[in-house]
Amino acid sequence: MNDPAASPDPRAAALRRTAFAAANIAAFLTPFMSSAINVAVPAIGKEFSMSAVALGWVATAFMLPAAMCLVPLGRIADIVGRRKIFALGLGVHTAATALAALAPSGAVLIAARGLQGVGGAMIFGTAIAVLTSVFPAGERGRVLGWNTAATYLGLSLGPVLGGFLVHGWGWRSIFWITALVSLAAFVLVLTRLDEEWAEARGENFDWAGAAVFGLGLIALMYGFSRLRSPLGLALTAGGLAALAGFFRIESRAVSPVLDLRLFRANRIFLFSNLAALVNYSSTWAVGFLLSLYLQYIKGLPPHKAGLVLIAQPLVMALASPFAGKLSDRSEPRTIASFGMALTAAALALFAFLRAGTPLPVLLFGLAVLGLGFGLFSSPNTNAVMGSVDRRSYGVASATLGTMRLSGQMLSAGITMMIFSVFLGGNPIVPRLYPEFLFGLRAAFMLYALLCTAGVFASLARGRRG
Numbered sequence: 001m002n003d004p005a006a007s008p009d010p011r012a013a014a015l016r017r018t019a020f021a022a023a024n025i026a027a028f029l030t031p032f033m034s035s036a037i038n039v040a041v042p043a044i045g046k047e048f049s050m051s052a053v054a055l056g057w058v059a060t061a062f063m064l065p066a067a068m069c070l071v072p073l074g075r076i077a078d079i080v081g082r083r084k085i086f087a088l089g090l091g092v093h094t095a096a097t098a099l100a101a102l103a104p105s106g107a108v109l110i111a112a113r114g115l116q117g118v119g120g121a122m123i124f125g126t127a128i129a130v131l132t133s134v135f136p137a138g139e140r141g142r143v144l145g146w147n148t149a150a151t152y153l154g155l156s157l158g159p160v161l162g163g164f165l166v167h168g169w170g171w172r173s174i175f176w177i178t179a180l181v182s183l184a185a186f187v188l189v190l191t192r193l194d195e196e197w198a199e200a201r202g203e204n205f206d207w208a209g210a211a212v213f214g215l216g217l218i219a220l221m222y223g224f225s226r227l228r229s230p231l232g233l234a235l236t237a238g239g240l241a242a243l244a245g246f247f248r249i250e251s252r253a254v255s256p257v258l259d260l261r262l263f264r265a266n267r268i269f270l271f272s273n274l275a276a277l278v279n280y281s282s283t284w285a286v287g288f289l290l291s292l293y294l295q296y297i298k299g300l301p302p303h304k305a306g307l308v309l310i311a312q313p314l315v316m317a318l319a320s321p322f323a324g325k326l327s328d329r330s331e332p333r334t335i336a337s338f339g340m341a342l343t344a345a346a347l348a349l350f351a352f353l354r355a356g357t358p359l360p361v362l363l364f365g366l367a368v369l370g371l372g373f374g375l376f377s378s379p380n381t382n383a384v385m386g387s388v389d390r391r392s393y394g395v396a397s398a399t400l401g402t403m404r405l406s407g408q409m410l411s412a413g414i415t416m417m418i419f420s421v422f423l424g425g426n427p428i429v430p431r432l433y434p435e436f437l438f439g440l441r442a443a444f445m446l447y448a449l450l451c452t453a454g455v456f457a458s459l460a461r462g463r464r465g
Helices: 008-050 050-078 083-099 104-122 127-134 137-169 172-192 206-225 230-252 263-265 267-283 283-297 302-309 311-329 332-350 357-387 389-421 430-459
Strands: none
Touching: 008 050, 008 083, 008 104, 008 127, 008 137, 008 172, 050 083, 050 104, 050 127, 050 206, 050 283, 050 332, 083 104, 083 127, 083 172, 083 357, 137 302, 137 311, 137 430, 172 263, 206 230, 206 302, 206 389, 263 267, 263 389, 267 332, 267 357, 267 389, 267 430, 283 302, 283 332, 283 357, 283 389, 283 430, 302 311, 302 357, 311 332, 311 357, 332 357, 357 389, 389 430
8 A cells, every 4th residue: 555645745745744643643542532531430430439420521521622612623723723723732632631640639630631622622623634735635535544544443442451551550541641642743743744724814713603602512511410400400401592592693603613504505414414413422421331330330340341342443443444435336324324223223232231231242232333333424424525515625524523522522411411310429339339220221221212313314314415
């Protein structure tokens, strides 16, 4: 296979090699951290005596700022420079990861994870744009394929390496290893990526829309975690109202943070993004919930729990390239909808987990889930990108990324809501294992129903999608 950075111009070739390396390291880092942290959650909870809801915030504290900031920071990067924001994101991510490794309390760890999310948004919003800016159109598909492979590699290695790191050196070692890799990418960008891209330089930024969007998400997520109280109900309602106001503001903005015209005028774009939102809302919390189940209920150590959880991303990585190629020749909506249906079936299976459920049943469910997600993801992305013209590729990519992060955030929010209802503010201790199992089954049943509804959203996009 040819070198992705091959070019007759030595300077251009060096620039492409640097962008290729830095973007792939960044693509690996965040999924590795998110999947590795799942197997570390019980150890973190034990050290800091954290409740189930607080442990949910260890994961959600990353995704909430990332979802809030992704599109606004992507827009800012177009105005002030993508390289600048990409480098800043790697720097913030490195510093926040080191802070998490040194955290003296659960509150500091959650704050550090939030700062990681801000850095992650800068990375998400610029890495693909930098690759697209550096590589010519004829090479982008292959280069983006490598970038996707790096993402899946992070997802696959996270549970296994994370489990062994926690088992051998404690949960903080995950953050130290990640900080070192992030630092390497940061130095690489600062010293070797010496070109800037800012096609929207001088344009205005919609501060009002960005502020309302961020405040709405904060109120919604915090309200979810306190849903049993009047304050939680009020915050949830206020968050939903703020998000409705955001869409109203964006529909009138001259330079919107999120361009709503694509949703109004493009049925395939609308329903493909809705399907992505539903799919990620239904599936992100699986690793988090099953990690708790395997370690608390099954009594597995972190490294063995990680070996079980690797089944999903491994099958997903194997299925995705095949599904992507198939969607070039067949209707993407058919393949994606079938994948969504398989995902719903796996989630329904998990809704019947008991303390005595054999591990082979769990592995089978994870394999089906990985196959379903693999069949959904690539064709759905193909449908989104194929539904817009070339000048809208950046907007389409950022919107799809926002659906992914928002879906993951909602998935974690639903989990925290259920834990709040069934466990209150209590940690997961043996006397509460029955309540934990009941809440876990309720979560998976809710996710299965949500994913089933997503099948219809996927089919509703129409032909050629």
